[in-house]
Amino acid sequence: MMEKRFIVTSSPHLSSTSTTRHIMLDVIIALLPAGIAACVMFGWYSAVLIAVTVVSAVLFEYLFRIITKRENSIGDLSAVVTGLLLAYNLPPKFPIWMAVIGSFIAIVIVKQFFGGIGQNFANPAITARIVLMTSFPTAMTAWLTAYDGVSSATPLAMMKAGTVLTPDGPTILGALIGNVDTIGCIGEVSRLLLIAGGIYLMIRKVIVPIIPLCYIGTVGLLTWIAGADPVMQMLSGGLILGAFFMATDYATSPTNALGRVIFGVGCGILTVVIRLWSNLPEGVSYSILFMNILTPLIERATFPRPFGVPRKGKEVAKS
Amino acid sequence: MGFKGQIAALFGLEKGVHPPHYKNTAKCATVEMPAPERVVVSMLQHVGAPCVPTVAKGDSVAIGQVIGDSTAYVSAPIHSGVSGKVLGIGEIILPNGTRTATVEIENDGEGRIFEGVKPPHIHSKEDLVTAVRASGLVGLGGAGFPTHVKFALYKEDCIDTLVINGAECEPYITADNRECLENTWDIMNGIMIMAEHFNAKQTVIAVENNKPMAIAELTKVAKTCSTEGHRICVKSIPAQYPQGAEKMIIYSTTGRKVPPGKLPSDVGCVVMNITSTAFVSRYLKDGMPLVARRMTVDGNGVKNPGNLRVTIGTPIKDIVAFCGGYTSDANRIMMGGPMMGLTVYTDEQPVLKQNNAILVFAGAGGEKEPEQPCIRCGRCVGACPMHLAPFELYKAYLRGDAADLTKKGVMNCVECGCCSYICPAKRQLTQMMRLGKAYVKKQGGKR
Secondary structure, rough: OOOOOOOOOOOOOOOOOOOOOOHHHHHHHHHHHHHHHHHHHHHHHHHHHHHHHHHHHHHHHHHHEEEEEOOOHHHOHHHHHHHHHHHOOOOOOOOHHHHHHHHHHHHHHHHHHOOOOOOOOHHHHHHHHHHHHHOHHHHHOOOOOOEEEEEEEHHHHHHOOOOOOOOOOOHHHHHHHHHOOOOOOOOOOOHHHHHHHHHHHHHHHOOHHHHHHHHHHHHHHHHHOOOOOOHHHOOOHHHHHHHHHHHOOEEEOOOOOHHHHHHHHHHHHHHHHHHOOOOOOOOOHHHHHHHHHHHHHHHHOOOOOOOOOOOOOOOOOOO | OOOHHHHHHHHHEEEEOOOOOOOOOOOOOOOEOOOOOEEEEEOOOOOOOEEOOOOOOEEEEEEOOEEEOOOOOOOEEEEOOOOEEEEEEEEEOOOOOOOOEEEEEEOOOOOEEOOOOOOOOOHHHHHHHHHHOOOOOEEOOOOOHHHHHHHHHHHHHHOEEEEEEEOOOOOOOHHHHHHHHHHHHHHHHHHHHHHHHHOEEEEEEEEOOOHHHHHHHHHHHHHOOOOOOOEEEEEEEOEEEEEOOOHHHHHHHHHHOOOOOOOOHOOEEEEEEEHHHHHHHHHHOOOOOOOEEEEEEEEEOOOOEEEEEOOOOOOOOOOOHHOOOEEOOEEEEEOOOOOOOOEEEEOOOEEOOOEEEEEEOOOOOOOOOOOOOOOOOOHHHHHOOOOOOOOHHHHHHHOOOOOHHOOOOOOHOOOHHHHHHHHHOOOOOOHHHHHHHHHHHHHHHHO
C-alpha cells in the first residue's frame, strides 16, 4: 500500500472568521437605519437617490474591472459602502444625473485609478462630494426642510450668519433625531441613529473609537473656547457622519493609535477653523480630505517602535 | 478579560489575538502509551548543534542509555526510550525542513533500564548544571532550548525572578495543564531547586485564566512553599495568544521588556516551561533522562483524543493507532499547536522532545483562502505582540527592499501568526515575514 501523504501548509493554520466582505456588510448595517430615517423625513426621492448611487457605484466598479481585465471585486461590497456614503453626502433633492457623475468620480477616478480597494489615498465619497460641490454649487446647497420640503438655510449657515437660534429653529433634539426643521444632507440628519451605527461598529470591532472621539471632542473643545455653542457645533453638519464613517476609512487614515489621535485632532482643528473663520459654513469634507493627504506622513512619523526598543535617548534598563 | 482589558480592546490597543481555545482534552488524564515496536530517534531535538550517534548498527541499548551526544555547548544528549537492538543509523527530514541523522531502535519489549540510570549526586551548582545536561532536558513548551544553558546562568548572579511558563496559549494543547493537575508537587519541588540555584527572590507561575483548575491547584501548593526570602505567586494571566511567548510572559508577569537581541537574563529573569520545571525535580529523584513526555492528541481527524505519555521517537502513526486511528477523511497532521505548529507530510514522522501536541485534522480547511487586497484596516498592527506593522513589511518584501524590511524591524518577528490569523483579507503575513527574514539574511550576506 502506498504511504498516505498529508497536506502541508505554513503556520498559522487557523484564521479568524472576519473577512473584508463581513466588515463592509457591518458598515452597511450600521449606515442603513440613518438612511431609512432620512427617507421618512425627506420622502421617496431620497430613497431613489440612495439606490441610484449604490447601483451606479457597483456598476462602475464592475465595468472598470472588466475593461481593465482585472479580477472582479464587487463581492467585497466596498462599492456599496462608497455608494451609500456618497448619497448620504448629497442634499435631498439632488439631480440623479449629477449623482451618477459623483459615483463615477468616487469609484473610477478616486478608487480604481489608484489600484482599487485599500490603495486610494483619499476617501472616494468625500472627494466625489467635493468635486460635485465645486462643479454644481447651487444643486449641492439646495437645502430643504424635512417633511414640508421648504427651502431653508442649514443651522451652520444660520449660526455663521449670526441668526439667533430660536426655540422654533434648530434644536439639539432636532439635530439628534430630526424634526420639521431638520435640514441637511440625506445621511447626516439622523444623528442619533448614526451614533448608534458607530457604536455597533465599535462593538463589532470594525472601527476603534479613537478617531471619532478625538475629532468630535476637538470640535467641541475648540468651538467652546472660541465662544460658539459647542453642543450645536458637534451636532451640526456632517460631523457625526464624517467622524464615525468617513474619517475612520481604513485606506485613508493611520493604522496605529498615536497616528489616529493626530488624525482625529487634525480633522477637528481644520473643521473648526473652516466653520468659524472661513467663507464656508461647513468644513468636514475638506478637513477629512486634507488629513487623508497627510496620512502617509503621519504614518511615517508615528511608525511603531518594535517591542522592547527604548525611546531615543533613553538607556536600556539593564544590559 | 478585566475592565482594563475591555477598554484596551475597544481602542484597539490590545496586543495578540483570541483564537478559540479548543481545550477539549483538559479533563483527559494522562494515559501511558506502551513503547512501540520500533522507535526512530532524531539526532536534532533541540535548538543548537545536532548530536552524533554514539551507538552503531547491531548494538544493544537499554532505556535511558545515551545514543547521541555532541561536544557543542548549545546541545543536549539524546537517550533511548526503549531497550533493544539498534537497527541502523538513518536520515530524516524534520518538519521544519532540516535533514538530520536518526537512530532506529527495535524494541525487544523487555523494558531493561540502563545501569547508568540513577539519581545524580549534587554537591555544587556546577553539578546541577552537569546533571541537567545529562538529563537531556530541553524546553518542553515547544521551543526546545537546551535547559542546561539556562542553568549555567547562575554564574552571572543576575537572576532575581523565575518565571514558570504555564500559559499554554496555543489552542487544543492541554499537556502543561495536565502537568499542573497531576504533578503539582513536582513543579513546586522544581521551583525550589531552581530558586536556590539562581538565588532568585521571587517566582511567578503564570497560567492563562482558561485553566481555573490548574490555577487553584498551584495556588494551594504555592502558599505552603512561599517564604519571606523567596516568594512564590501564581498569576492568572488573560487567555490571549501569544501569552506564552517568552518576551510576552516576562512582560505580563513582571512588566519588564526584553529589548531586541537581548535575553531574559538581561532583565533579571529566567523563563522555564512548567513541565520542564517538574522534570528537573523528577530527574534529581530517579535519574531517568528525558525519554518520554506527555503530549495532547486532538483534532477531528483522530477517533479518541486525549493526553498520552509517549516514548520519544514513536512514529505518529503508532500514536494515532493507539488513539483509535484516523477518522475517514483525515488529511492534515500538525506537530504542536495550530498557530505555530508544523505540518508533516507523512505519519512516519517520529515525535521529538519538544512536541507537546499531535493534532490531526479532517475535511476542508487545509487549503489557504485566496489572498485579497490589503484594506489597511490596521488589525495586524494592533495584534502584533512585537509592535511591528506587518502590512508595511509585506509591501517592502514585495518591492524586494531589504533595507526597508530591516528598518521596519522584520528581524524582530517571532512568527507567532497573529497577523495572518487576524487579517480579514486573508493575507499570509506571517508566511511573508519568514520569507522576509530569509531575504534580509541573504541580502546581508551578499554585501
